[in-house]
Amino acid sequence: MSNVVLDMDELRTTVADVLDVDESELTDEADFVNEVGVDSLMAMEVMVVLERKYGVTLGEEELKQVTCLKKAHDLLADKLGLA
Template sequence: MSETTQALDLEDLRTTVADVLDVEEKELTDDAHFVETLGVDSLMALEVMVVLEKKYGVKLREEELKQVTSLRKAYDLLAEKLEAR
């Protein structure tokens, strides 16, 4: 992919997702459930997906997104996608 694609870092991912969701980074723990704990709705989830796809240069399928319920799961999915390239 492009040279501008960022390397995956959990703390950088936390900062990015917290910014998109407009929550404090300390609220976005590794296992905080996006919907149940943070009140993320489908529009916010879509916005996170778009930002992550652009930042990391990956394409996420809808089925994959449904599995991303926490920061840790988002990290694991992105790591898998980046490794597969």
């Protein structure tokens, strides 16, 4: 598992693609709901893509904590043992 690299720019690109938004809108701290307009269905879609891409399982409580790209990155880093 240690061969997995969690690159913030790659994560930004992946999330922007799923949400169909410009990468420039996805700053590290941009609030997914209030600033990017993510609804619960879009959030679930992002998490499914991230789970598949990084081979992790994300619980419902963990998903609620992911309010911006930085928090998504931190959660994935923790799950992958990179934190």
